[in-house]
Ligand SMILES: Nc1nc2c(ncn2[C@@H]2O[C@H](COP(=O)(O)OP(=O)(O)OP(=O)(O)O)[C@@H](O)[C@H]2O)c(=O)[nH]1
């Protein structure tokens with residue numbers, strides 16, 4: 402466990418969360434979304450000191466929220482000792498700048514927070530390159546004198562990780578760096594493709610799903626691997642693959658992948674595409690869902706959306722409802738193509754029938770290959 406010292410505690414960002422209930426979005430829905438935003442903020446090392454939800458027909462062009470609320474937030478920051486305002490929705494570069502000027506504090510949005518968490522968690526060379534690329538793509542339209550001035554002045558969330566030094570250099574150099582990173586990633590992509598070709602006669606199974614659903618826990622159980630698992634958002638950023646043969650009619654390669662979340666910044670999806678090829682080129686997806694979460698349907702929808710963004714929506718899949726041990730009354734929803742599996746990866750339940758299905762499917766795959 403990471404220990405936070407008293408000194409570091411004083412340096413924590415103290416944030417106010419802001420959400421907008423507009424169009425068909427009800428306040429209760431926005432409140433749930435802010436719960437998730439709070440979990441993200443805490444994972445990034447911030448302390449949440451307040452939250453505000455505004456209902457209005459649509460966002461304003463200049464500040465996203467109404468000017469009355471801008472003023473109230475400014476006062477609340479003083480009252481609660483806050484130093485940062487975090488919006489649940491993506492802000493335009495102009496809105497972010499206007500808000501920073503009006504509130505005189507750091508203003509962040511959900512995408513930059515997610516990018517920041519990815520930056521601090523990225524371990525492998527590929528993950529670091531991909532995060533830096535996403536950060537630069539996000540930063541580019543915001544690279545004006547005022548923005549750089551603020552990021553330098555406030556530091557902390559939004560100014561961490563591999564992209565940090567790039568925030569202060571000019572657009573031309575950022576473009577150059579982006580081209581360089583893309584080149585490096587292309588090379589890595591080619592290496593992955595070669596490795597994948599060597600695995601062509603293997604049955605490829607990828608675990609996908611919302612962050613914290615239990616993908617890595619199930620991966621470890623199926624492959625006897627020791628991938629890190631934890632009760633926090635985005636524990637896994639890098640794909641891990643393991644080839645299994647004992648007990649199966651042919652070799653199966655399992656891949657554990659990065660989790661998805663609502664409003665995943667499109668720059669991240671774009672730059673993680675090569676890692677996520679493990680998913681789009683799989684023979685079968687195990688779509689893992691935390692059935693103890695109240696937002697099961699929303700999580701399934703969000704995951705399906707990212708799957709279609711990365712071109713993996715045609716890959717056959719099995720729905721795996723996990724964590725049944727803490728949600729014993731859960732009834733799987735109708736509408737899945739194949740019968741869903743209801744399991745616990747932590748206190749193994751329902752794993753035998755899942756494995757039997759994998760044996761059957763990989764057997765069919767293997768006999769098809771032999772006939773060719
Ligand atoms: N009660 C219960 N907890 C589980 C189960 N499976 C996983 N967990 C817990 O859920 C948390 C998240 O599990 P992970 O396996 O790290 O989830 P993940 O989907 O890989 O998460 P990311 O990598 O962050 O996207 C951990 O604290 C696990 O111990 C389960 O079947 N039952």
Ligand SMILES: [Mg+2]
Pocket residue numbers: 616617618629630636637658
């Ligand atoms: Mg994981």
